[in-house]
Amino acid sequence: MKRILLVEDDTVLANSLARYLKMHGYEVDIAKSYFEAGDKTFENMYDLYIFDINLKDGNGIHLLEDLRFADDKTPTIFISALRDSKTVVKGFNAGAEDYIKKPFDPDELLVRIKVRLESKRETEEEKLSYKDIVVKENTAYKNGKPVDLTPLQLNFLKKLIKNQGRVVPKERFFELMEHPSDLGLRVTMSKIKKKTGLEIKAVRGLGYILQ
Template identity: 35%
Template sequence: MPNSASAGRLLLLEDDRLFGETLVDFLEGEGYEVAHFLAARPAIEEIYENDGYDLYLLDVNVPDLNGFELLKQLRNSGDKTPAIYITSARDKEALAEGFHSGADDYMKKPIDLDELLLRIEAQLRRTKKPDKVAVGEYTFDMEKLVLYKGDEPEKLPRKLAELLGLLLRNRGDVVSTEEILHEIYGDENPGTGVLRVYINKLKQLFGKESIRNIRGVGYCFEA
């Protein structure tokens, strides 16, 4: 069923005109406003002039400027708008570069349009997070990254609190291991062993069934 007209404003960077028009037709049919650009320079100029976009859909190999470099420029300028890469690049190096440049998600062509819609909706939900989230007998302050049991704050290491915040922002959705490590550690990747330790600590707090491990993919907070 199509979304309402206020579903969101998307900027699409795709130099394949036919494929881009297909995406525009589909997304507009779902209630989104879509601005389609065939080259990077006009797209980034539009973003700097009009900052009202809710999400970016970016190809990588486009005229004027590499899609990775475009997003790096935006992130360096303080732009935190969610971004999804849609690209034919399939190697792990390209995947890593995509996340390191500041991407929130990554889809390999050919894409399934219904899956794209789900990923867009998931990203937009993340930007509409509440100030505080209740989890059983606990309350987590999403802004201050402080966990309370009743009125008493629990002592959590900073990285553990950041992990909890990330999982709660995506409650019910799977967050990839790569995204978690990049979001929390940036380029200082400590490996998955440290992440497993933190996940186990959260399970000790909220119950072993609170977080589901999707082997080879990531984690989903379900409590």
């Protein structure tokens, strides 16, 4: 079950939205102030934030700026009665993914929540990492610098990272090759090792493992 933190100092609205989202399968925590929200984000992990901007003891935009500074990348939707373009721009510049102006239809919020969570899931699936290697958006990086891999080498690397610590049968690699062969497989693995510096071990008669 996805967990949402709703930061809203209007008790009636907060409780109403929380009930609605719970009816649609979400777990919802409510924070009614800047400092309560800060405590909850420190104590718990959330899949999504929904922040009002004007809070009694602070500002939702400043709250998000503080969280982003602390490397918290949780997707965030702002809900606010503030309709001026400057505030909207500030919200997005602070790191928000969406902004809904009050009053709004709860169904619209629900749709936007689903979009944000789906986008987060796809991003998590796309990013792979092992030691100093990160694969993101079909590019491999070593210590933050791009590694020049062919599409086949990149696909081999993805399969190894996804199965790190386990032997990947050579047949799984053959499925990715236009002209499968043991020699072609060995050459490709050798080039990946040289370019990435990773320890890729051949397990005789079985396949390859990333150690």
